[in-house]
Amino acid sequence: MRKAYTPETAAADVEKTLHVLGGRWKLIILFHLFGGKQQRYSELERLIPGISPKMLAQQLRQLEGDGLVARKLYPQVPPKVEYRLTDWGQALCPALDAVLQWAEQKPEAGAPCEEAGS
Amino acid sequence: MRKAYTPETAAADVEKTLHVLGGRWKLIILFHLFGGKQQRYSELERLIPGISPKMLAQQLRQLEGDGLVARKLYPQVPPKVEYRLTDWGQALCPALDAVLQWAEQKPEAGAPCEEAGS
DNA sequence: CGGTATCCCCTACGATACTG
DNA sequence: CAGTATCGTAGGGGATACCG
Numbered sequence: 001m002r003k004a005y006t007p008e009t010a011a012a013d014v015e016k017t018l019h020v021l022g023g024r025w026k027l028i029i030l031f032h033l034f035g036g037k038q039q040r041y042s043e044l045e046r047l048i049p050g051i052s053p054k055m056l057a058q059q060l061r062q063l064e065g066d067g068l069v070a071r072k073l074y075p076q077v078p079p080k081v082e083y084r085l086t087d088w089g090q091a092l093c094p095a096l097d098a099v100l101q102w103a104e105q106k107p108e109a110g111a112p113c114e115e116a117g118s
Numbered sequence: 119m120r121k122a123y124t125p126e127t128a129a130a131d132v133e134k135t136l137h138v139l140g141g142r143w144k145l146i147i148l149f150h151l152f153g154g155k156q157q158r159y160s161e162l163e164r165l166i167p168g169i170s171p172k173m174l175a176q177q178l179r180q181l182e183g184d185g186l187v188a189r190k191l192y193p194q195v196p197p198k199v200e201y202r203l204t205d206w207g208q209a210l211c212p213a214l215d216a217v218l219q220w221a222e223q224k225p226e227a228g229a230p231c232e233e234a235g236s
Numbered sequence: 237c238g239g240t241a242t243c244c245c246c247t248a249c250g251a252t253a254c255t256g
Numbered sequence: 257c258a259g260t261a262t263c264g265t266a267g268g269g270g271a272t273a274c275c276g
Contacts, residue, residue, distance in 0.1 A: 003222065007149035007165075014145050014214055017221045018136060024249065027132050031125035041258050047125075052250065057259055067224060078257045079256085088224055096132055098216035103135045104121070106185060106206055142269065159238050170270065175239055196237045197276090 020066045025051055025059045030085070033069065034093055038084045068092065138184045141177045143169055145214075148203070151187065152211055156202045186210065 005013070021027060025048065032039060032047050039047070045056055060083060063069040068089035074080040085092075123131070139145060143166065150157060150165050157165070163174055178201060181187040186207035192198040203210075 005218075007146065007152075010214075010218070011145040011149045013221060014217055017217050018139065018145075021136065022140070022248095027129040027136075028125065031129045034125075045258090052252085053259065054251090054261090055249070058249095067227075073258095077256095079259085081258065088220075091223055092220055095213075095216040095220040096128075098213040099132055099135050100123075100128070102206075102210055102213040103131060105209055109185075140268095163238090168270095170272085171239060172241085172271090173269070176269090197239090199238065 023059045023062060025055055026063060029059055033083060033085045038082045041081050141180060143173055143177045144181060147177055151201065151203045156200045159199050
């Protein structure tokens with residue numbers, strides 16, 4: 001059974017969730033990891049033009065801390081680190097798809113739907 | 119047929135969409151309008167403790183500009199304004215529900231799922 | 237009643253230099 | 257290779273006062 005939501009609790013829960021995705025680069029990182037892809041730190045840096053090492057590391061740490069991304073360190077020299085999605089992180093995909101589908105439904109600015117009704 | 123997405127375009131589209139919901143109070147406002155509810159400005163102010171008139175007006179303007187909320191002005195004195203969701207705004211509900219369902223799936227911190235696998 | 241206008245602050249973000 | 261440390265900035269948000 002689902003939780004019972006009031007406007008406040010529902011909003012707070014969604015807000016907390018969106019905060020997890022709220023970083024400037026997090027979605028880009030996630031989309032580079034969807035589908036079971038594993039990427040090294042330097043690979044992500046290359047795939048995401050414009051990101052600074054500080055931001056990449058920070059966003060990855062936060063995603064890791066929030067349980068979306070798993071970090072695998074190979075104890076060798078030179079160091080090697082791979083990032084992948086956790087099961088839960090991968091499970092984000094359908095939810096984001098729902099968001100995208102909603103965005104695609106947006107009526108054009110000049111569409112007669114909303115204006116006609118009033 | 120759905121659009122074709124690369125990691126960049128998908129991330130950018132989701133980002134744009136989440137930006138629409140990104141204000142500090144927007145989700146709270148939306149959840150107070152879901153289900154066809156109409157609310158006056160002062161009613162929203164009362165329903166949302168802590169919000170300042172500036173923020174309420176600003177967030178409503180942005181939601182209106184993004185096409186989620188419709189503003190209905192009754193030209194009378196004293197003035198009366200009612201806010202409701204557009205059809206598209208109401209259609210957000212299932213997408214947010216998908217997000218909430220995903221959030222509810224989050225495994226507990228100590229759960230053995232992720233640790234055991236590696 | 238239903239808002240603006242103004243001022244201040246804080247945090248996310250960016251650039252750059254450096255390190256185990 | 258895979259990161260930290262440090263400094264600087266922009267704008268989103270909060271408190272308050274005022275207006276048609």
